[in-house]
């Protein structure tokens with residue numbers, strides 16, 4: 113869920129989900145801002161701790177371990193702030209530090225100028241002007257006033273310059289880290305990606321990069337400057353006014369910091385509760401809105417509103433606690449500070465009365481200490497946010513430590529496809545160790561042949577592709593392409609050689625042109641259109657109002673299943689690989705379109721005897737393949753041509769028989785696909801056309 117300024121209890125819970133990958137941008141440098149009640153707060157972070165990606169962070173139990181982990185993160189981050197050999201970044205860091213030092217030096221001058229102005233003006237009040245030299249006081253007081261103004265302006269300019277110069281360093285560090293994490297994520301295997309939650313992942317990246325921004329900016333803009341200022345003020349006070357003043361300041365700072373950290377840790381609980389309730393409210397509302405139709409079908413509006421309101425009630429309760437505990441924090445801080453200021457004033461007043469200090473000194477002490485209260489006001493928030501940032505960054509950096517299971521062999525040569533013969537040799541594989549999909553399975557797909565895999569749903573047909581494409585590694589056995597073990601050649605070359613039209617076509621939320629071009633990013637518009645023609649999708653596209661610029665929606669939800677499949681085929685035509693895998697590639701098409709498309713695929717893609725593998729439940733689609741493999745129980749149960757298999761009294765014949773009995777091409781066996789049934793209705797609708805097309809009904813090799 114998106115962040116919001118959380119110490120403002122009046123902030124409404126947003127109705128919306130978390131950021132998507134597309135919107136998860138690098139955040140701007142964020143500095144604390146002051147809320148209405150005069151106390152600064154930065155936008156609150158989610159502290160719910162429910163994120164599974166945080167488990168690693170949460171498992172650090174002891175304080176020492178946590179500290180070590182925190183230091184590790186800071187060290188890692190510092191490598192980006194002080195990168196080896198990057199002198200431009202280093203120069204910027206040095207300049208920012210120099211500006212920081214200069215700015216603080218100017219800042220502590222302001223009370224000195226104040227002192228001089230007061231003392232000089234005081235002289236004028238106490239003694240009538242020396243008319244022989246009337247300008248002395250004016251000159252001194254006047255220059256001190258100008259100095260006062262210049263010091264203030266100078267401190268401000270230095271601080272703004274430092275912000276501007278350091279922004280570049282911070283943003284570059286964020287970019288470097290984000291790029292390296294993203295590269296690693298794309299290198300991780302399919303198994304990892306299938307088991308993670310996209311929402312949680314993008315949130316982790318988003319929070320982690322925000323954490324970097326916060327950590328860097330708070331160290332450079334807050335912690336270091338405040339520490340520097342406290343040291344300078346203590347030094348000045350003990351030098352100018354004696355060690356008692358410095359001691360009072362030091363004790364005040366210690367008491368203030370202790371109180372703030374303790375109170376902040378206590379109130380973090382309320383903030384966590386508020387965030388958890390907020391997340392619940394958002395999840396409920398998003399779920400209800402997404403399932404709007406279901407809510408209406410069953411008249412459950414009241415039930416949904418009650419659920420939402422229950423979460424909002426919790427949010428209300430915890431937000432009130434957030435606000436009241438903030439009041440306690442503010443009051444405590446104020447009491448500590450005001451007490452200290454009063455003690456200082458008493459000491460200074462005593463000094464004035466004794467004649468060891470001037471009225472100007474009294475004002476200077478007040479001003480010096482008062483100036484410290486400004487950055488200290490931020491301490492509570494900075495402390496809390498720092499802790500949170502460290503947790504978020506640990507999660508982010510932990511992503512980089514996830515092991516890549518399917519690795520490229522460093523010196524592996526590229527795959528050389530000579531004919532496209534594929535061999536599975538004694539392959540045993542299971543997604544889980546206790547459930548095997550293939551057991552000692554062997555088969556050969558002859559070079560340049562057109563083969564099909566059939567069998568009950570879940571028998572492992574799509575898994576063949578996942579193994580061939582090296583999404584997963586077999587537990588034992590080997591897979592070769594033209595005699596080369598696919599583990600011994602480069603991953604990139606294997607994936608380049610194989611093209612797939614998967615069961616569910618992944619489409620980007622972009623226009624049709626982009627989605628087809630994804631098959632070959634450097635293809636020209638004309639080439640994309642030609643591929644679309646061959647995939648029989650150009651006519652549909654030309655009928656759309658926006659043509660090739662039509663957006664397909666998230667995961668292609670704005671176009672039909674059949675259109676999606678044709679876009680996937682057009683993509684494959686552009687990629688033009690040596691080995692083709694069609695996984696139920698035409699299941700969403702009516703028979704007529706399917707026939708046309710298959711004929712096209714046969715004549716254009718397969719004309720140069722590429723190896724093509726088909727997976728289909730509608731056996732008619734694959735009946736003229738060179739070899740048909742029937743899979744069952746993790747092994748090849750039968751193999752041969754359609755006629756061979758029909759001649760046997762095996763599984764294939766019974767599958768074929770059940771489909772012909774139903775007469776609508778429905779899949780049979782252990783698992784029937786619902787979409788098979790849906791499309792078989794289309795088959796009936798096109799039965800006339802089908803009858804006329806019987807001679808071209810099945811794909812044929814030239």
Ligand SMILES: Nc1ncnc2c1ncn2[C@@H]1O[C@H](COP(=O)(O)OP(=O)(O)OP(=O)(O)O)[C@@H](O)[C@H]1O
Pocket residue numbers: 303306543544549568569570571572573574575576615
């Ligand atoms: N990533 C995964 N993790 C765990 N199990 C999986 C995973 N992918 C697939 N499976 C399981 O492995 C088995 C084989 O899956 P596969 O997709 O290869 O079947 P299929 O024969 O292509 O099925 P269908 O005809 O329904 O498409 C199925 O039981 C499936 O549930």
